[in-house]
Amino acid sequence: MSKDDSIEVSLRKQGISRRAFMKFCAATASLLALPPAMAAVIAETLGRARRPSVIYLSYQECTGCGESLTRSFSPTLENLMFNVMSLDYYETLQAAAGTAAEAARHTAMKENWGKYLLVVDGAIPRGHDGAYCTIAGESAVDILTGAAKGAAAVISVGTCAAFGGIPHASPDPTGAVPVSQVIKDKPVINISGCPPVPEVITGVLAHYLTFGSIPELDHLGRPKVFYGDTIHDRCYRRPYYDAGKFAKTFDDEGARNGWCLFELGCKGPITYNACATVKWNQGTSYPIQSGHGCLGCSEPDFWDKGSFYQALSTGTWSGGTVLGAAVVAGAAIGVGAAVVSRRRQARADRKKQP
Amino acid sequence: MNLLDFARGAAMKWSLAVFVFGIFWRLTGILLLHRTHDYSVPRAHGALLGALRTIIARSWPRREFRARTAYGLAVSYAFHIGLAIVVFGFVPHILLIRSLTGLGWNGLPDGVIYFCAVVTLIALIMALIRRVTHPVLKLLSNFDDYFSWVVTAAPVVTGLLTVAHYGARYETLLALHILSFEVLLVWFPFGKLMHGLLLPVARGQTGAFYARRGVNP
Ligand code: SF4
Ligand code: SF4
Numbered sequence: 001m002s003k004d005d006s007i008e009v010s011l012r013k014q015g016i017s018r019r020a021f022m023k024f025c026a027a028t029a030s031l032l033a034l035p036p037a038m039a040a041v042i043a044e045t046l047g048r049a050r051r052p053s054v055i056y057l058s059y060q061e062c063t064g065c066g067e068s069l070t071r072s073f074s075p076t077l078e079n080l081m082f083n084v085m086s087l088d089y090y091e092t093l094q095a096a097a098g099t100a101a102e103a104a105r106h107t108a109m110k111e112n113w114g115k116y117l118l119v120v121d122g123a124i125p126r127g128h129d130g131a132y133c134t135i136a137g138e139s140a141v142d143i144l145t146g147a148a149k150g151a152a153a154v155i156s157v158g159t160c161a162a163f164g165g166i167p168h169a170s171p172d173p174t175g176a177v178p179v180s181q182v183i184k185d186k187p188v189i190n191i192s193g194c195p196p197v198p199e200v201i202t203g204v205l206a207h208y209l210t211f212g213s214i215p216e217l218d219h220l221g222r223p224k225v226f227y228g229d230t231i232h233d234r235c236y237r238r239p240y241y242d243a244g245k246f247a248k249t250f251d252d253e254g255a256r257n258g259w260c261l262f263e264l265g266c267k268g269p270i271t272y273n274a275c276a277t278v279k280w281n282q283g284t285s286y287p288i289q290s291g292h293g294c295l296g297c298s299e300p301d302f303w304d305k306g307s308f309y310q311a312l313s314t315g316t317w318s319g320g321t322v323l324g325a326a327v328v329a330g331a332a333i334g335v336g337a338a339v340v341s342r343r344r345q346a347r348a349d350r351k352k353q354p
Numbered sequence: 355m356n357l358l359d360f361a362r363g364a365a366m367k368w369s370l371a372v373f374v375f376g377i378f379w380r381l382t383g384i385l386l387l388h389r390t391h392d393y394s395v396p397r398a399h400g401a402l403l404g405a406l407r408t409i410i411a412r413s414w415p416r417r418e419f420r421a422r423t424a425y426g427l428a429v430s431y432a433f434h435i436g437l438a439i440v441v442f443g444f445v446p447h448i449l450l451i452r453s454l455t456g457l458g459w460n461g462l463p464d465g466v467i468y469f470c471a472v473v474t475l476i477a478l479i480m481a482l483i484r485r486v487t488h489p490v491l492k493l494l495s496n497f498d499d500y501f502s503w504v505v506t507a508a509p510v511v512t513g514l515l516t517v518a519h520y521g522a523r524y525e526t527l528l529a530l531h532i533l534s535f536e537v538l539l540v541w542f543p544f545g546k547l548m549h550g551l552l553l554p555v556a557r558g559q560t561g562a563f564y565a566r567r568g569v570n571p
Contacts, residue, residue, distance in 0.1 A: 230524060232524075233519075241464075242463075242464050242465075243463050243464070243465075244445055244461050244462060244463040244464055246445060262445070262446070263445070263449060269524055269525075269528070270358065270524060270525040270528065300356070301355065301356075301359065304359075305359060305362075306362070310453070311446065311449040311450075311453075312446070312528075313446030313447065313449050313450050314362070314449055314450050314453040315362050315363065315366040315367065315450070315453065315454075316359070316362045316363045316366075317362070317363045317364065317366055317367035319367045319371075322367060322368075322371050323367075323370060323371055323374055325371075326370075326371040326372070326374045326375035326378075327374050327375070327378050329375055330374060330375035330376060330377065330378030330379040330382070331378045331379070331382045333379045333383070334378055334379045334380065334381065334382025334383035334384075334386065335382055335383075335386060337379075337383040338382065338383050338385075338386035338387055338388075339386075341387055341388065342386075342387070342388040345388045346388075
């Protein structure tokens with residue numbers, strides 16, 4: 001398979017039928033909420049496109065995003081998507097190591113300068129001049145800045161790359177920041193989630209390949225087509241929320257009846273993601289369907305918003321001592337005021353009765 | 355940190371601190387005031403009963419004034435009861451109360467809450483209209499009255515907008531709703547809203563005084 005083959009040619013060489021390709025295009029169109037007629041446009045554009053080079057950089061991450069993404073390497077529709085790209089550098093998956101791996105990155109960058117897609121997962125530590133994460137003697141900040149210069153588009157995969165995620169959680173010892181704080185001169189597409197839904201990642205890539213542009217983004221840089229609604233907006237347990245029927249523990253009658261998980265800390269009402277519609281594991285289920293509330297993993301600072309099991313309407317502060325001090329201070333001033341008033345009264349009484 | 359994090363975090367902590375500070379200040383300050391000894395021989399006993407009787411009796415219109423006070427009273431009842439149902443019957447509110455006090459109970463269906471909130475808001479608006487149009491009430495009203503109205507109505511309005519997802523993103527509306535309630539908490543001890551706690555004290559005192567003199571108001 002040559003790099004110069006069009007996607008359709010390369011698929012044919014792999015024994016993937018035109019029919020399977022069309023099915024993939026139809027699924028992509030529906031995933032992107034496009035009218036069914038757009039499937040033909042996607043097929044035509046993708047069919048003609050040259051396999052784009054993808055450079056995938058990983059920094060402060062747990063490889064969960066990679067795990068999610070590689071699920072698309074099993075024979076699924078997403079599999080097609082990844083076979084049609086030239087993944088030129090991805091430490092987790094590539095066979096090459098050390099100098100050879102770095103050389104592959106440099107070659108890919110040189111050959112595709114200005115055209116490759118740069119995908120990043122993990123946050124970037126900026127503390128101590130980037131010393132917390134170095135690869136081949138270069139800091140993550142430097143590699144990212146250099147690689148972004150020649151990229152056609154930058155895609156942050158996962159909440160760590162998109163918003164800093166867990167490495168950025170308080171007290172953030174490494175000064176971890178999201179990609180968008182390092183790369184300022186290029187649009188960065190944030191595909192948040194811990195990890196993101198694999199179809200969302202492939203859907204965004206398909207959109208870029210088909211239309212040559214980035215999809216419409218929300219105020220946090222996430223594609224609106226996937227992050228336009230909250231989990232709560234699309235949750236199948238919503239009728240129970242509206243009826244005031246809540247599970248109070250994970251094994252009570254409410255939980256068994258599939259009632260709303262708000263009291264158990266579900267963050268669905270403030271979490272924008274596609275879990276409730278696209279679902280996980282090829283549309284099998286999603287966390288709430290499995291009986292656990294949403295953690296809000298696709299939102300900034302989800303790790304620092306109090307306990308996952310604390311209801312959204314409660315406070316996230318801790319400070320019983322502040323309240324105790326307020327009671328004591330209030331009572332002390334009240335007693336003081338009463339004493340002053342009593343003294344004045346006594347003085348007035350003395351004057352009245354000489 | 356976004357607006358919602360602020361509302362659920364630092365803003366909630368400090369507004370609660372100001373609230374309890376103010377409540378304790380005002381209550382200890384008032385309850386410890388000097389009370390002149392009443393050396394008269396009581397005509398009747400049962401000061402406590404008298405206090406309770408007056409607290410309840412004065413919440414009901416006297417026949418002589420009924421026609422003149424009916425509107426104001428009906429409207430006041432409507433928004434006081436409405437507020438109580440919304441504040442203590444809505445599950446997210448109960449969860450907040452439980453997280454602060456450890457006390458919890460079952461909530462009401464959302465439909466009932468939304469209905470009560472709308473009735474409350476209408477009653478609040480009617481009360482405001484009466485205040486600005488009534489020739490005497492208008493003269494008696496000052497900044498405290500209007501500001502107390504604003505901080506009471508704001509959480510109802512923002513709460514309704516939040517559940518309707520109307521006007522902004524849900525998390526922004528929720529943050530504004532929580533913040534508006536926090537403004538109410540801060541204002542409560544220092545403005546006329548404090549009547550919520552002082553009214554029984556003041557009426558009870560009067561009732562006890564009358565009871566001692568054998569007057570049954
Ligand atoms: S389970 Fe969560 S997302 Fe679903 S209705 Fe309840 S609060 Fe909303
Ligand atoms: S349901 Fe919520 S926490 Fe779970 S994966 Fe989806 S967005 Fe993340």
